[in-house]
Amino acid sequence: MEEWIGNRWHKFITRRADRGFPAAAVELEAEKKTIGVLFRALGGAPGVRIEAASAQEVFVRRSWLQRLAGSAQSAVIAWQDGDALRLPPLLQVFPQQSLNRDLYLWLAILAARSPQQYRNWALDNQRLVTEALTQFPALRPRYRRLVEALLPLRPAPESLPDDEAELERAIRRALLDPQTATDLPRANRAPQPVPLWLYPQAALDDPLAVAADIPEEGDCTAGSTQSLSERKRGERAEERERRDGLMLFRLENLFSWSEYVNLERSEDDTEDEDAAAAAEDMEKIVLSRQRNQRSSSIRLSLDLPSEAYDDLPLGDGIRLPEWDWHRRRLLEDHVCLQAYYPRNGDPAPLPQHLRRDAALLRSQFEQLRTQRCWLRSQLQGEEIDLKAWADFCASRLAGHAPEPGVYQSFRATHRDMATLLLADLSMSTDAALDEDNRVVDVVRDGLLLCAEALASVGDRFAIYGFSSVRRQQVRFTLFKNFAEPHGDPVRGRLLAMRPGFYTRMGAAIRQATLILRDQPQQKKLLLILSDGKPNDIDRYEGRYGIEDTREALSEARRAGLHPFCITIDRSAEEYLPYLFGQNGFTVLNHPAHLPLRLPELYHQLTH
Template sequence: MEEWVGFKWHEYITRHAMGEFPEHAIQLKDEARTLGVLFRALGGDPALSLVVAEPRHFRTRRRFLQKLAGTHKKFELAWRDEQSLRLPDRLALFPSKHLNRDLYLWLAALAAQGECTEEDWLTGNQAMVQTLLGRWPGLEPVYQRLVRNSLQWRPDPTTLPDAESRREKAIRQALIHPGSVDTLPEADSDPWPVIIWLYPTMTPGKLTAQVIGDDNMSSKPGGLEKKRKRRRAERVDAFDKDQGLMLFRLESLFSWSEFIPVDRAGDDTEEEDADAVADDMDMISVSSDRRESSSAIKFDLDLPSEENDDLHLGPGIHLPEWDWRSQGYREKFCCLQPMLSKDSVPSPLPDHLSRSAMRLRRQFSALKPLRQWERRQIEGEELDLDACMEREVQHRRGIGEIDQKLFRRCKQNQRDLACLILADISMSTDTYINNNQRVIDITRDGLQLLSEALQASRDPFALFAFSSRRRDHIRFHHIKAFDEPYNDVSRGRIQALEPGYYTRMGAAIRQATRLLQGRHEHQKILLLLTDGKPNDLDLYEGRYGVEDTRMAVQEAHKAGLTPFCVTIDDDASEYLPYVFGSNNFVVIKDPVQLPLQLPKLYMNLPR
């Protein structure tokens, strides 16, 4: 009973202290597509993702009810950096859904003008507001409505001490008349947040290299990336396991934190609620102490010894890499190593694929080149009897000009097309999608069935696979070249593929582009099979990896190739439209169907 009364009391106090209108709340996930389109239409960087903003701490002057409820210490505010645009997860500040939606639209439009820093937060926001209203005067009524309602949400200057009152008046004047305030008067506490302005980029705490989550970038127009929070972090020597979760002190009743020993080196932890606890924590403490997980096995991804590794084909190929920060190439930055499986043995087609392969061979055999006779040629393999008889008739009738095209020749009607299939075999393909099948198993089956189909159509094709471990070791596995027959040797190499390492996708695409450029066919298709985003250990993650891959795809287009991506990644629609284009990729929702879907996709690609 006491617990129920306490819960209801807390619910009542919090609801009145928040000062929000939950019945008029607008969720970011519902407006994500519209906001993404608006942001890019007004000139925003198309590579930025739309992500939920993390709460910021403010040391503001709070009313008694807010102190009692423990609210208004953290605020979700809009900001952007070089990788993402971050907006509040939910808006319920105004007593109208229309106004709350307008606030989302305004923040997205303002963010399209740029970002602000700690030094120019006041003047920068005013300048961006002036620029936005100057370019798009139709937003003026929206801005005025938001200013009027946000001023009602702010504290009354007459109730504040002198210094804070002068500062609040300056902020109000900057909102009503943008560009009229150059400096902000100083005060002891933080100013009440300005909800219609952008804020500087949030920086991690002491441990800047440890960013919890948020390492993936979304580039889908209007897409909303999954909610990942960044938190301040600190490094500690070790956790004292003998100390309880909370020391009972009177001053700790309203503020306390706890240590949860989450094992970073393993995937599992004994704390079932570790995710929920971490979601509520503002400071993540990281320790190198391994006493709590001494029984766990820590795997290392170091490369195997040379005698246990696959065969290296040559010294390696140096390739450039695109650095989007400097907007230039790093010449000879990557080393791609062609490799050949040492453990592969010639193998027939697996029994479980025989029936599907037989059906595909029948379908694709209709695409085989057909022999056709071309009549009435000046030169040819044999005489065209009809043309000869017509000439004789013309000669006897005394017609002056006689047709000299008296031969016929046989021409093979070929499909002028070549395809290079590039498969991602990084460590993520070792994931099980059902009880007994891994992603790599499905990839192997897909390569085998597609190869059987292409063999029947007689289209020239090549097979390669790739993985990577940093820029100096990109593994490019040779399965079948264009000039090699597809036989049991190639089938054995496919079956010998094993997952490992990471996905430096840009270098693999560049090498595949070079191989395809050597073909004489009119249409050249680069078909990429993958299960996730480009990533590697040395900064090749997030926007860097996506931008390099996108540049490699653009290079392939300029070379006259047709790059196409087939993936089973559920989140692919967030970044693949930016990398490959909206019509040059497909997401297979059911990974088990990949082997059967690949030949169908290939048949439609030339169209």
């Protein structure tokens, strides 16, 4: 009961106190696409994500009601760093929805041209505004509308103490007339948030202090995935008791520091629900770098699963060579590849959430199958091929009479091609993409949809996955071979897909080449789905892995295959051109789009 009353009171009092207009709220999620396109089109870096910012504590003056309610000491403001543009998850500044939407777009336009670091928050923002208004005259009336709507919502200068009133007047001047470049006087408190301006990353709580001290960019947030939808401000704390960490290095199954740093295991931490809820309410999450890594190192379990739990091995291992670039020669029988058959892969239908897309794809790809055309110069056919007839008559007159293929036939052309889809199932695919999906889920959905598409067009295809634990065990999982028709058993096996270990890509490509080489089709496509560089826990790392993969790929090309790589690794531009050639790969910027892009790419590549 007490709690109930407390809640009602909280709701009542915050509703009264919040200056926003919830009825006119616009959500970031709904506008994200437009904001992103606008941001990038106007020169924002393509790698920068658009994210929801968390509420930020600002030392502003509050009305007594707000003080009572405990709200509005934190305000959601927009800011940007090298990784992301962080916008309020919800805008309800203005009473009209259109104005709130305009405000989002306005912030995106400002952000596209904003500097990484601010020298003077107010002056820099005014300069940005002036530049934007000069470049796009169409923005002027919109900006005017925003300012005119904003001013009545700000505290009246008369109601404030002298120094704050001065500050407020200066802000009003700066908003109304950005060309004059008004500098802001200092006051005891930070100014009321200015939703039309971007805030400097270095001093979100007190933007006026920005010039004084610019701390180095906190990098503790890089690479960590949080299931929270709002971005927290990361703050790095020094690890004091370094001795604690040493204990961990005594564990025998840890290999070395550098090896597990490379793997980015930090991503497979399971988030504790309570911790997530607690983090939701916090404004800053203080993480120590070392602690973060320690917890991830404990999660490294490199032991192979027990036999009863593991996938089913098929036959003895296959010996494959590996390229040693130091010695520039092929090490014969260096790698042992073991084929596996997924355990628990009972026949299953296509999952519900893919059915709509699958139906669409099937109808699209069936069109390809029924693409028919006239085959000329046939020995028999429905109609006379006049051109062939004329040629025949002419050559007979000239003295030589070749075989008279003078008919034409309307037939479906045979797509003479075999495709092997090879998915990287290393541990890194276990990383979370968003709330519901891991990378491996997206890969699985992509393969499921692609299989539907390929089956409906009638192309022959096989699906394999691979991962590795050193050269003694490259695990090559069979989902579908060329001989098996597509159906529920295949779908079931794909659904039982699990992420494995490391990425010894060269051996997997060699095995795929052997399989594909024996197919009778004329065109052979080797499609590799990857999420990172080749690597394993022995020396198969860095240059060694790259060189071996490159060698395996050139063997594949010599065998008449067309290798092509689809990756979600954004740094892939650094090494993939070397492996696959400039036109031999595609980087997907949005991994979540993989399921639909994969069949599309297949069509594009083979049509």
